[in-house]
Amino acid sequence: MKNSTVFYPQIQATADGGGILTHGGTVLATRTAELSGLTDALRTALAPWRKPLATHDPAKILLDLATSLIVGGDCLADISMLRGRPDVFGLVASDPTVSRLITTLAADPERAVNAIRTARATARQQVWSLAGDQAPDHGRSAKKPLIIDIDATLVTAHSDKEQAKPTYKRGFGFHPLMAFIDHGPDGTGEAAAAILRPGNAGSNTAADHITLTKKILDQVPGAGSRPGRSILIRTDSAGGTHDFVAFLNRRRLSYSVGFPLNETIGDLIDQLPKQAWTPAYDPDGEPRKNADVAELTGVLDLAGWPAGMRVIVRREKPHPGAQLRITDRNGWRLIAFATNTTGGQLADLEVRHRRRARCEDRIRIAKDTGLTNLPLKGFAQNQIWLALVEVACDLLAWTQMLALAGTAARLWEPKKLRMRLFATAARLTRHARQLRLRYDRQHPWSGLLAAGLDQLTAYPAPG
Numbered sequence: 197m198k199n200s201t202v203f204y205p206q207i208q209a210t211a212d213g214g215g216i217l218t219h220g221g222t223v224l225a226t227r228t229a230e231l232s233g234l235t236d237a238l239r240t241a242l243a244p245w246r247k248p249l250a251t252h253d254p255a256k257i258l259l260d261l262a263t264s265l266i267v268g269g270d271c272l273a274d275i276s277m278l279r280g281r282p283d284v285f286g287l288v289a290s291d292p293t294v295s296r297l298i299t300t301l302a303a304d305p306e307r308a309v310n311a312i313r314t315a316r317a318t319a320r321q322q323v324w325s326l327a328g329d330q331a332p333d334h335g336r337s338a339k340k341p342l343i344i345d346i347d348a349t350l351v352t353a354h355s356d357k358e359q360a361k362p363t364y365k366r367g368f369g370f371h372p373l374m375a376f377i378d379h380g381p382d383g384t385g386e387a388a389a390a391i392l393r394p395g396n397a398g399s400n401t402a403a404d405h406i407t408l409t410k411k412i413l414d415q416v417p418g419a420g421s422r423p424g425r426s427i428l429i430r431t432d433s434a435g436g437t438h439d440f441v442a443f444l445n446r447r448r449l450s451y452s453v454g455f456p457l458n459e460t461i462g463d464l465i466d467q468l469p470k471q472a473w474t475p476a477y478d479p480d481g482e483p484r485k486n487a488d489v490a491e492l493t494g495v496l497d498l499a500g501w502p503a504g505m506r507v508i509v510r511r512e513k514p515h516p517g518a519q520l521r522i523t524d525r526n527g528w529r530l531i532a533f534a535t536n537t538t539g540g541q542l543a544d545l546e547v548r549h550r551r552r553a554r555c556e557d558r559i560r561i562a563k564d565t566g567l568t569n570l571p572l573k574g575f576a577q578n579q580i581w582l583a584l585v586e587v588a589c590d591l592l593a594w595t596q597m598l599a600l601a602g603t604a605a606r607l608w609e610p611k612k613l614r615m616r617l618f619a620t621a622a623r624l625t626r627h628a629r630q631l632r633l634r635y636d637r638q639h640p641w642s643g644l645l646a647a648g649l650d651q652l653t654a655y656p657a658p659g
Contacts, residue, residue: 217284219277220622220633221645224652225266226285228595229259233322233658234587237315245300245308252289257297258312258584260288265566265588266610267618272298272571283624283631302576312583313389313414316590320386321417323594326655330601332379332386333417338425341450343378343548344388344412345555346431348399349563351570358575361395370570371397372582373404375412376558378430378551381479383606384596385558387589388412392575392582402439405431409443425450428537430552436534438500445502445536452549455507455532457523464495465509466525476510477543479551487512489542492532504536510546557609562589564610598655599648616641617648 229235238255245254257275263285264274272294279288289297301308324331333342353360353369360369375388389411391404398404409429413419419427429435429444433454444451468490476487492507511528514520524530533549559567566585570578592610600606605617620642622633635642 215624217281217622217624217633219267219619220284220635221617221620222263222267222278223284223633224595224599224617224645224648225263225591226259227649227652228598229263229591231326231598231652231655231658232319232591232594234315234319234591235259236658237318238312241311241315242308244311245297252287252293254297254301255315256286257289257294258587260285261294262584262587262591265584266592268610268614270566270569270571281624284633298572298577298580301580302574305576305579309579309583312587313411316587317415317417319594320415320590322658323598324417327597327601330383330597332377332383336426338450341426341428342416343380343428343430344375344416345378345385345552345558346373346375346405346408346412346429346435347552347555347559348373348393348397348434349559349567350395351563351567353395354569355573357570357573357578359394363395364399367395369395370578371395371399372567373397373408374559374562375408376555377416378554379593379597381551384561384593384609385554386593387558387562387586388415390582390586392570392579400434400437402437402443405435405437405440406443409447409449413447424448425536428452430549430555432552441505441534442502445504450535450537452533452535452537452545452552455534457530457532461492461496461532462523462525462530464492465490465511465530468492468495473511474542476512477547479547481544481547483543484512489546491542501534502536504538505534506536507532507534508542508546508549510550558589561592561609565589565592595648599651600644601651603644605644605648617645620645 235255238258239253242254260275260278264277267277269277273291275288275294278285324333336342348371350363350365350367351370351372352367362368363371371393372390373393374390377386377388379385389408391408413423416427428450431453433456435453436455441453472490473488475483476489478484489508489510492509496507498505509530509532511530514529535545537545562585565588570581572578572581596606620635620639622635625632625634635645
């Protein structure tokens with residue numbers, strides 16, 4: 197018997213198969229859209245844009261676009277990934293119809309984006325109600341606030357697009373400001389709000405932060421205009437401006453914002469006695485070697501800042517090879533932040549602030565769900581695209597919250613979700629006048645996928 201030197205079996209291929217659905221796991225997201233009430237909410241919000249005799253509802257087109265982003269699309273034409281299987285994904289609009297809708301919405305982008313935000317807020321309330329103790333606002337209080345992270349990111353433009361400008365990192369493109377609802381260490385996060393800005397927009401523009409925060413409060417169920425200390429806004433030093441902190445104080449919101457350092461503050465830090473420093477904690481709550489925290493509130497001149505604001509500084513020996521910054525002192529890396537939280541261990545407050553690094557994960561998810569490149573030429577059109585990215589991010593987070601709670605998949609990012617769940621192929625069969633997806637029993641995650649769909653089916657239907 198001759199041993200084969202071929203690594204893989206030689207299989208003949210034809211293009212005449214039937215009853216096979218690619219991306220069969222995507223029904224997790226589409227079923228979540230139905231369960232959340234997002235479909236009905238979008239249909240209502242976008243009703244003014246639907247023509248009387250139109251075949252395709254604008255809400256369905258936008259949801260199809262968001263679904264295409266979830267499974268890896270990055271332009272309008274990628275909606276074709278859903279086209280051709282109306283028995284699973286319904287009727288999917290043609291590329292010209294999709295393009296015409298985006299153009300129509302872009303004629304009044306503020307009104308269109310606000311309509312989409314209204315629908316998302318309605319669906320979010322439904323999702324959090326269904327999620328129960330898995331919802332991010334479960335047990336929300338001043339001592340356990342709902343945390344919302346604000347951060348900006350750069351989006352490179354590879355062609356001439358309206359309002360694409362040079363960026364502070366010597367690139368060219370856009371500088372959107374985004375906010376994400378933090379689900380904590382056991383979850384991911386939802387897209388609360390976003391503002392598309394030219395690439396030359398400032399990082400610490402207080403007016404933009406204030407505008408974004410108002411949009412955030414519209415997205416949080418039960419927040420209202422004065423939600424109290426049960427909502428905490430967390431930012432880096434770009435949010436540490438007088439105007440923005442004063443706004444947060446007027447709204448009686450909790451905050452934890454980066455505080456800018458200068459040479460004068462550095463001199464005060466140098467003068468702190470040894471007993472003023474206490475060990476900093478690592479994310480697990482254990483003392484961290486070569487890292488300390490101290491409170492500066494009593495030694496700083498905080499005139500002009502809101503009453504009750506505290507300033508806390510962390511010092512740490514940088515890892516080998518790291519370069520010190522201009523604000524670092526005597527071999528210590530210094531980071532300061534301001535908060536209006538009363539009481540509590542300094543180390544606990546500092547760990548809470550440092551966990552804003554999870555916002556970078558949320559931005560990475562957004563960029564992996566359509567934000568890496570704004571594909572349209574007009575600025576208003578790209579505002580609609582950014583709204584679609586927010587819908588896609590929300591659908592991902594809601595799918596994980598409702599269908600995958602208690603599993604490792606609750607923390608998976610889009611690439612892993614696509615590889616293991618969404619891209620799963622299935623055979624489409626009919627039984628007793630019902631459609632059924634039959635996933636490959638040998639696929640490692642078919643059981644997880646089927647269990648997630650069963651979990652969604654177990655929830656009460658919306659309405």
